[in-house]
Amino acid sequence: MPDPVETSKIQTSEPEPAAPEKLGTQENRKWPVLAEFTPEALAKMEKVLPSKLNRIVQTSLAGCIHCGMCTEACHYTQSIPEDKTLVPAYKADRFRKWYKYRYDWMAKAFPSFVGAKPLSKDLADEMYDKLWGGCTMCRRCTFNCPMGVDYGMMVRAARGIMCEAGRVPQNLQDTVDAHYNHGNNMAVPQDEFIETIEWIEEELQSEEGCEHFTIPLDKKGAQYLLTLNPREPKYYPMTIQSTAKVLNAAGVSFTISSRYWDMTNYAMFNGMDGDAKLFAKWLFDEVDRLGCEYLMSGECGHGYRGIRWEMSNWLGGVPFKITSSMELFADLIQTNRLKLDKSVHDNKIFTYHDSCNIARSGGVLEEPRVVIRAAVNNFVEMPHNREQSYCCGGGGGALAMPEFAKRRIASGKIKADEIKATGANVVLQSCHNCTDMLKEICEHYGIHAKVMNLAELLDPALVLTD
Amino acid sequence: MENKVSYALYVLQEPVQYIALTFMALMYAIKIYQLMKKPGPPEKAELKGDRYAGALHSLANVLRPWGMESTRSHPYFYVEFLIFHIAVALTIGSTFFIPLTPWLMTPLVSKVIMVFMGLAFLIGLRRIYRRITVPEIRIISSPDDFFAITLMTVFFAVGFVTMWLWIQGKPETGWMWLFFLMVTFFLIYVPFSKISHYVLYPFGRVMYGQVFGGRGILNRNAR
Numbered sequence: 001m002p003d004p005v006e007t008s009k010i011q012t013s014e015p016e017p018a019a020p021e022k023l024g025t026q027e028n029r030k031w032p033v034l035a036e037f038t039p040e041a042l043a044k045m046e047k048v049l050p051s052k053l054n055r056i057v058q059t060s061l062a063g064c065i066h067c068g069m070c071t072e073a074c075h076y077t078q079s080i081p082e083d084k085t086l087v088p089a090y091k092a093d094r095f096r097k098w099y100k101y102r103y104d105w106m107a108k109a110f111p112s113f114v115g116a117k118p119l120s121k122d123l124a125d126e127m128y129d130k131l132w133g134g135c136t137m138c139r140r141c142t143f144n145c146p147m148g149v150d151y152g153m154m155v156r157a158a159r160g161i162m163c164e165a166g167r168v169p170q171n172l173q174d175t176v177d178a179h180y181n182h183g184n185n186m187a188v189p190q191d192e193f194i195e196t197i198e199w200i201e202e203e204l205q206s207e208e209g210c211e212h213f214t215i216p217l218d219k220k221g222a223q224y225l226l227t228l229n230p231r232e233p234k235y236y237p238m239t240i241q242s243t244a245k246v247l248n249a250a251g252v253s254f255t256i257s258s259r260y261w262d263m264t265n266y267a268m269f270n271g272m273d274g275d276a277k278l279f280a281k282w283l284f285d286e287v288d289r290l291g292c293e294y295l296m297s298g299e300c301g302h303g304y305r306g307i308r309w310e311m312s313n314w315l316g317g318v319p320f321k322i323t324s325s326m327e328l329f330a331d332l333i334q335t336n337r338l339k340l341d342k343s344v345h346d347n348k349i350f351t352y353h354d355s356c357n358i359a360r361s362g363g364v365l366e367e368p369r370v371v372i373r374a375a376v377n378n379f380v381e382m383p384h385n386r387e388q389s390y391c392c393g394g395g396g397g398a399l400a401m402p403e404f405a406k407r408r409i410a411s412g413k414i415k416a417d418e419i420k421a422t423g424a425n426v427v428l429q430s431c432h433n434c435t436d437m438l439k440e441i442c443e444h445y446g447i448h449a450k451v452m453n454l455a456e457l458l459d460p461a462l463v464l465t466d
Numbered sequence: 467m468e469n470k471v472s473y474a475l476y477v478l479q480e481p482v483q484y485i486a487l488t489f490m491a492l493m494y495a496i497k498i499y500q501l502m503k504k505p506g507p508p509e510k511a512e513l514k515g516d517r518y519a520g521a522l523h524s525l526a527n528v529l530r531p532w533g534m535e536s537t538r539s540h541p542y543f544y545v546e547f548l549i550f551h552i553a554v555a556l557t558i559g560s561t562f563f564i565p566l567t568p569w570l571m572t573p574l575v576s577k578v579i580m581v582f583m584g585l586a587f588l589i590g591l592r593r594i595y596r597r598i599t600v601p602e603i604r605i606i607s608s609p610d611d612f613f614a615i616t617l618m619t620v621f622f623a624v625g626f627v628t629m630w631l632w633i634q635g636k637p638e639t640g641w642m643w644l645f646f647l648m649v650t651f652f653l654i655y656v657p658f659s660k661i662s663h664y665v666l667y668p669f670g671r672v673m674y675g676q677v678f679g680g681r682g683i684l685n686r687n688a689r
Binding site: 054063 | 501502505506507508509510511512514515524527528535536537539543547600601602603605606607608609610611613657658659660663666667669671673674675677678681682683686
């Protein structure tokens, strides 16, 4: 039986909560996904191709000399050497053959001489298999290509073409559709999100020394608008708690929007520019609504890249500053706004995995190392690090494509070998796709290491003062 | 050295070459125009690095074998690449020097060019062997890839003999005819072949350098 006093307290002191706002678009879209390429789908692809050929994509399609130098750059070929069809040049050629058939001068007269092929169901099937399930768009091969072929941009263009025609991994498209329909990719309702943040705030306040720490929602005029990965409120609330604890400890003025807080943008993975732009616009509008100085991404690889680098391109520029929690943490440490006790981590050995979108495509290379060196004494770099880091295998939306899971896990072997070589028992990273992938490969390849992000690293090392 | 040749060989060495060269330039101009009319990807975000320094850094990549893992781990491959392309440049130069400034083609200069042609011939043979025997290279190779490297290899062999005869004071030989006939073929064929990759090279490298330089990943000292 409910306590009448408590019931009365609720009735008298708590105003009736407003009905949750319908976020996302007003329609309820379900993108038509095809089980196989139909003649109509192929015709659609033929129609869409020219619109995807910007200068970089065209140069990348025309510029490969088949030297094979990309072979050793790819985590797929390094981890699965027996499958030669995973060589980046081979995978890209599934798209390039069709491009050449349409545009190469020599191919007009002698298509087979230059390896050109008309778009057929067989070729499209190969494109689907190799460019959705055999490439994470990590761009490591781009960094090792003498010609500067940008495989990431090229593969994204090919994915966009296939997606427009309806041939896209169902689960990946469902993720984009959820974001489109609900304003975040896990369809978390607004009231549930608010409740979760309030619960995390209570948990934070129950920690010693954190009684006055807050996680402000919709606080106008805050300096930083913190954005989250939906996996955090759903499965990793501790990440939000740790991030908020660090920000509070440093006296950072921040807020989280109760409306559009999802920093992810899976339209980067399915190549749909219109959706990518829409998701970015929602965040743009929230910064504007709340009058924040900075839009800040939490720890999420593609989310960071989407916000930091691509948002301005999609929207034609932004009037506010953009940063990430990784960069802010490093700044707070370098300006002595955080006091850390390294000894709490002395019984562990740490290594750091550079997310491709944060490091190679994002330029955040040294900041995580500033954070780590301030928080731990035992840090070991992997043999390939920073912009030369191997993709863990979870990039490019790979985790949202269960049909390619076996190959994805196999592709993580080179990363698993590098983690093992460090002898680390904690793998640090700043990306949720990397988190899940690293956990999977640690389990699969028998590595006894915990996976955690930078906020979770800083949290126990914080020395809280008045 | 003097280039005393018949009128027929003169026609092949000069007017025919000019016509073929003009054709090649026209084809390249069209190629570049078609590329440049495509929208360049914008970079409107606040930069972390320098796009121009990145582009320069990227263009100079060819001179920094330590700058790329693929060349860092295969220095022998890089040396081959360097010799092969120096030989290409010297051979192209010789097709101008022989008819226009034969006095530049002294025995010493000719011998240097000949040595590079000989080395490039051997490298060409190795590259053909590699393309045939290395599975991952074979499956990405089209007939054009084989034709291009074979043609270049044969061309270097012909050039080597031609230079050797030139050093003996024999400017008009069957080999010289063959050499310039091949040059003519190259000038017409190359714009349609993968050999024209050198036209796309600066575009690819500059765009790569701009993107990754601007984001502060290349030449990090330029931040």
